[in-house]
Amino acid sequence: MNRFALSRDAIKRLDGWSTGAQALVLLDSAHKLGWTRFLVRPRRLAAIVRFTALPQDRVQNVLEALAALGVVELNGDEARLSAPFAEMMTPDGFAMLSEKLAQARLTARLLSKVVESNGAPVLSGDDSLTIARGVTFQPAQVGRDLFRETLESLPEYTAAVRRGRVLDVGCGVASGLLTTAAIFPEIRGLGLELVPAVAAEAVRRAKAQGVDDRVEIRAIDARDFDETAAYDACFWAQPFFSDHARLPTLQAIHRALAPGGVLLEQELESEPEDPAGQAAFAMRRMVFRAQSVPFAPSAECLAAEAASAGFTLVRIASTNLGRMVVLQR
Numbered sequence: 489m490n491r492f493a494l495s496r497d498a499i500k501r502l503d504g505w506s507t508g509a510q511a512l513v514l515l516d517s518a519h520k521l522g523w524t525r526f527l528v529r530p531r532r533l534a535a536i537v538r539f540t541a542l543p544q545d546r547v548q549n550v551l552e553a554l555a556a557l558g559v560v561e562l563n564g565d566e567a568r569l570s571a572p573f574a575e576m577m578t579p580d581g582f583a584m585l586s587e588k589l590a591q592a593r594l595t596a597r598l599l600s601k602v603v604e605s606n607g608a609p610v611l612s613g614d615d616s617l618t619i620a621r622g623v624t625f626q627p628a629q630v631g632r633d634l635f636r637e638t639l640e641s642l643p644e645y646t647a648a649v650r651r652g653r654v655l656d657v658g659c660g661v662a663s664g665l666l667t668t669a670a671i672f673p674e675i676r677g678l679g680l681e682l683v684p685a686v687a688a689e690a691v692r693r694a695k696a697q698g699v700d701d702r703v704e705i706r707a708i709d710a711r712d713f714d715e716t717a718a719y720d721a722c723f724w725a726q727p728f729f730s731d732h733a734r735l736p737t738l739q740a741i742h743r744a745l746a747p748g749g750v751l752l753e754q755e756l757e758s759e760p761e762d763p764a765g766q767a768a769f770a771m772r773r774m775v776f777r778a779q780s781v782p783f784a785p786s787a788e789c790l791a792a793e794a795a796s797a798g799f800t801l802v803r804i805a806s807t808n809l810g811r812m813v814v815l816q817r
């Protein structure tokens with residue numbers, strides 16, 4: 489390549505990344521100022537001008553940019569959120585736009601911390617809460633339907649859950665546990681969560697779902713959990729556990745499960761084939777590894793790791809949420 493072609497190649501890549509970053513900033517600003525909430529319903533241009541207190545031509549330009557990004561639909565002099573983004577504004581949908589935007593902002597901050605400093609990026613309680621909210625789904629109808637389908641591919645785990653005592657280790661804001669409790673009204677659950685601010689949000693969500701009489705959340709390091717033979721089924725949110733916590737956590741789960749109890753783990757993801765997917769994967773891996781969290785171990789690695797704590801592999805199942813490892817105590 490000649491020197492002009494070299495520069496052109498770099499500029500093309502930069503422009504591509506820049507467009508994504510600009511789209512995020514635009515949507516984030518519009519969301520913070522309430523445009524997204526306002527545009528859940530179709531609105532006349534005059535009403536949007538009144539709402540935003542901006543000149544009409546400025547409003548028009550913003551709407552056209554949001555429409556080009558697929559966030560807004562324009563119809564004559566009316567504008568409204570497109571169906572996918574309107575869905576992200578409903579509290580009983582799968583995921584919330586505000587939580588995804590907060591996660592994107594935090595990830596960008598963590599990326600620069602990894603490059604700029606030596607140690608692991610320090611996460612505040614609020615940061616951990618942003619991550620726990622951002623990676624999960626809402627414990628409502630859409631998530632429940634999806635989860636029911638997942639359970640159909642996991643008969644051994646489902647049978648263990650039906651026996652009634654369910655443990656969720658690294659429960660985050662407890663979407664998995666709250667959804668399980670909603671699907672099986674006969675079960676009782678306990679969620680273990682390291683970060684008190686995240687555990688407090690899980691407690692709040694359990695109350696909001698009306699299952700706090702059956703679902704307990706404990707703010708505790710899973711390694712210190714010392715109940716024995718008290719649970720039938722356990723889900724371990726392994727993707728978020730650091731190297732040094734993994735074996736002691738698996739040993740605590742092994743103690744806590746009754747003989748024959750079932751442990752379920754999810755394989756986070758595997759390296760994509762396409763270059764854009766690989767770039768995103770490498771950046772996520774960089775952030776995880778800076779926190780000493782092994783990134784995306786395969787289902788086979790997870791099975792071998794659990795075997796070292798005394799578990800037996802039942803099978804690796806393909807589900808609508810990717811590959812899951814089913815293990816037995």
Ligand SMILES: C[S@@+](CC[C@H](N)C(=O)[O-])C[C@H]1O[C@@H](n2cnc3c(N)ncnc32)[C@H](O)[C@@H]1O
Pocket residue numbers: 616619620623624625657658659660661662663664665680681682683686708709710711725728729730733737
């Ligand atoms: C993000 S959640 C997983 C999502 C969750 N399964 C759901 O359904 O919403 C994973 C959680 O594991 C917690 N965690 C990490 N290490 C832990 C440990 N040693 N003990 C307890 N919780 C831990 C993190 O604080 C994080 O909130």
